[in-house]
Amino acid sequence: MSFDTADALKDYATAGVSRHDLCFTSATPDALANLRSALGRSRVGVRVVLAGPPADVHAAASVAAECGLVDEEMTLRCNEVGPRVIFCGHCHTSTTTDHPIGTNVDCQGCGTTLTFTDHFSRRVGGYLGFSAHAEEAA
Amino acid sequence: MTATALQTKVQPVLEGTLQLEVTNVSAQTDSITSISFGDPLGELLPCYVPGSHLVVQHASGANAYSLTGSGSAPTEYSISVLRVEGGSGGSLAMHALAVGDRVQVSHPRSAFAPAATAKHHLLIAAGIGITPVLSHARYAAEWGASASLIYVHRPGTGAHVAEARALLGAGLTECLDRGSFQEVLTRKLTTQKLGTHLYVCGPTAFMDSVLEQAHDLGWPKGLLHSEAFSGAALDDGEPFTVNLARSGVTLSVPTGVSLLETLENAGLSIPNMCRKGICGECSVPVLAGNPLHRDLYLTDQEKEDNAAMMCCVSRSLDNELELDL
Ligand code: FES
Ligand SMILES: [Zn+2]
Numbered sequence: 001m002s003f004d005t006a007d008a009l010k011d012y013a014t015a016g017v018s019r020h021d022l023c024f025t026s027a028t029p030d031a032l033a034n035l036r037s038a039l040g041r042s043r044v045g046v047r048v049v050l051a052g053p054p055a056d057v058h059a060a061a062s063v064a065a066e067c068g069l070v071d072e073e074m075t076l077r078c079n080e081v082g083p084r085v086i087f088c089g090h091c092h093t094s095t096t097t098d099h100p101i102g103t104n105v106d107c108q109g110c111g112t113t114l115t116f117t118d119h120f121s122r123r124v125g126g127y128l129g130f131s132a133h134a135e136e137a138a
Numbered sequence: 139m140t141a142t143a144l145q146t147k148v149q150p151v152l153e154g155t156l157q158l159e160v161t162n163v164s165a166q167t168d169s170i171t172s173i174s175f176g177d178p179l180g181e182l183l184p185c186y187v188p189g190s191h192l193v194v195q196h197a198s199g200a201n202a203y204s205l206t207g208s209g210s211a212p213t214e215y216s217i218s219v220l221r222v223e224g225g226s227g228g229s230l231a232m233h234a235l236a237v238g239d240r241v242q243v244s245h246p247r248s249a250f251a252p253a254a255t256a257k258h259h260l261l262i263a264a265g266i267g268i269t270p271v272l273s274h275a276r277y278a279a280e281w282g283a284s285a286s287l288i289y290v291h292r293p294g295t296g297a298h299v300a301e302a303r304a305l306l307g308a309g310l311t312e313c314l315d316r317g318s319f320q321e322v323l324t325r326k327l328t329t330q331k332l333g334t335h336l337y338v339c340g341p342t343a344f345m346d347s348v349l350e351q352a353h354d355l356g357w358p359k360g361l362l363h364s365e366a367f368s369g370a371a372l373d374d375g376e377p378f379t380v381n382l383a384r385s386g387v388t389l390s391v392p393t394g395v396s397l398l399e400t401l402e403n404a405g406l407s408i409p410n411m412c413r414k415g416i417c418g419e420c421s422v423p424v425l426a427g428n429p430l431h432r433d434l435y436l437t438d439q440e441k442e443d444n445a446a447m448m449c450c451v452s453r454s455l456d457n458e459l460e461l462d463l
Contacts, residue, residue: 044330045356068257068333072358 001035001060003027003052004079012049027056032063039067051077054084055096062125086116087126094126104132155195156183160239161214166297169221170266171233172206174214175241183212188277189250189270189337189365192217193417194232195242200412201228202434204270204339204365205246206298208277215243218297220266244417249437250337250365252277257333259285260326262348264340265295270365271339272298275305285309288326290319290340323348327355339365372432378454382406382463383425397422397449406463408449415451422449427459 001022002009009021020038024031039048048064050057057078064074086095086105093109101118107129114129121128158175166172177183186209191202194217203217219232235241250270252259259278263271268289278285286309289302293314302310311326313319330336336357338348345364352362374394380401381388391400398420401408410420415433424447431441433448440446447459 039332042332043328044332044334044361045328046332047356068255068331070358070360072360073332 001031001048001050003031003056003060009049009051012051024056026053027059032060035060035063036067039064039069047073047075049075049077052079054078058085058120058122059125062122065122084116085126086114086129087121087124088112088114088129090131094124095129101127105129155242155244158183158215158241158243160235160237160241162216163235163237166218167295169295170218170297171221172216172218172297173232173235174216175243176214178240180213183215184245185209185211186246187248187251188273189252190246190248190273191250191270191365191416192246193244193412194228195411196228196231198227198231199414200417201232202247202412202416203232204250204273206269206272206276208273208280209246210277210280215246218266218269247418247435249434250339250363252283252337253335253361253363255333256335257284258331258335259283260330260334260336261285261287262323262336262338262340263287264290264344266297267338267340267344267365268296268298268302269339271337272302272305274337275302279305286326287311288313288319288322290314290344323351327352327357335361335363337363337365342366366434372451375430375453378456379458380454381426381458381460383460384463391453396451397447397453401449401463410450413450415448418448420448420450421446423462425460425462428455429453429459430455 003024003026022034022038048069050060057076061074061076083096083098086097088095088107088109090112091107091110093107095105095108097105099105101116104113104115107114113132115132116127116129119128159178160173161176162174164172186205188209190209191204192215193200193202203219206216206218219229221233222229252274259274261271261274271287275285275287285306287302287306288311289296290313291299311322313322336352338345349362349364377390377392379388379390380397387404389400389404391397398408398410398413408420408422411417416435418435424444428444429447430453431447432451432453435448436446
């Protein structure tokens with residue numbers, strides 16, 4: 001499944017094994033419902049490749065995990081740039097940002113300045129954000 | 139200091155054991171007997187995770203047996219034992235037990251747990267391998283989880299067949315010969331919905347073949363679970379050296395001699411009981427080097443951590459290990 005760029009997976013070789021391509025502009029509820037039903041029709045043995053901007057790839061990965069897929073069954077190919085979802089550890093609001101990993105962003109929910117690393121949580125479908133000034137506060 | 143504190147307690151051979159009483163013995167088949175153990179005072183026993191095993195001590199050592207119950211609020215621990223003539227004697231000792239006999243058993247140990255995230259549990263058992271899988275089936279029935287079972291047994295020699303039928307209904311496929319099993323297996327392995335976890339128990343060659351076929355059909359490792367029977371013959375192993383950091387001694391462990399024997403020969407006293415990698419008594423702390431773990435006691439995670447090893451069966455991947463002894 002790819003987002004944003006239709007040919008993101010053109011070069012992805014599947015060595016003659018049957019494949020099913022899904023292309024969407026972004027991880028809309030519609031796109032995710034499509035993924036869900038494709039996975040519902042699939043059987044153990046499939047591999048899922050998700051390509052596109054990190055926020056879309058991770059939203060799709062969290063749907064796949066809900067459907068019972070384990071890490072070994074998924075390959076995530078995130079574009080280097082593009083929006084990421086930061087999940088606030090304080091108020092649990094998701095904030096979308098274009099900032100790269102390791103920088104700060106202000107939470108849309110509680111306004112806390114969050115710092116985020118490459119710790120992606122499949123459970124919440126976002127990067128975990130922690131107060132950037134936690135040490136000072138504590 | 140009170141009087142009770144002065145009394146010398148009998149030192150249990152197995153640390154943290156339970157002293158239980160045989161409450162029931164019943165023949166499953168000509169060669170398989172079910173035995174239940176209960177608290178002599180009728181107390182509830184500690185709960186266990188489905189697929190757990192119990193180490194039972196007997197005169198000539200100790201053996202591990204799978205518990206066949208679901209594990210929730212148990213009043214009894216039940217095992218089913220196949221009589222093996224000319225084995226290490228454990229199964230004969232178990233078959234000689236009678237109601238009222240006292241036995242020392244370990245706390246149940248989980249090494250074959252159902253995956254919490256599984257959407258479906260595909261259980262596969264051959265022969266006496268039914269025991270841990272029956273525990274899973276009972277648990278699934280109790281909690282309304284989705285499960286199915288392929289059970290390979292020869293007509294008239296299968297244990298717990300009636301219970302399996304009652305627990306699984308249409309979810310049970312019985313195979314009475316190799317050929318029909320192969321057909322069923324291939325069909326099942328290619329038609330499972332995503333999120334299905336596979337659990338297999340039976341003779342080593344049987345399990346290896348099931349796991350290999352699943353792997354070839356694209357099943358990731360994370361979905362495959364197997365329960366090895368204890369007592370699989372281990373090879374003599376490569377020689378290696380151990381450095382005992384605290385005593386500043388270096389010992390060499392030759393082929394065919396265990397690390398436990400080597401340590402004992404050097405005058406160290408290492409607690410031990412089963413001497414075959416199931417009870418966990420002979421654990422020694424590892425400071426450096428990669429042990430070749432061959433026990434059934436440590437979890438996969440613990441084996442990866444390389445912080446401890448069971449010196450009765452485990453050896454070394456490196457030429458040298460450093461132990462905190
Ligand atoms: S003595 Fe039982 S595990 Fe080593
Ligand atoms: Zn917030």
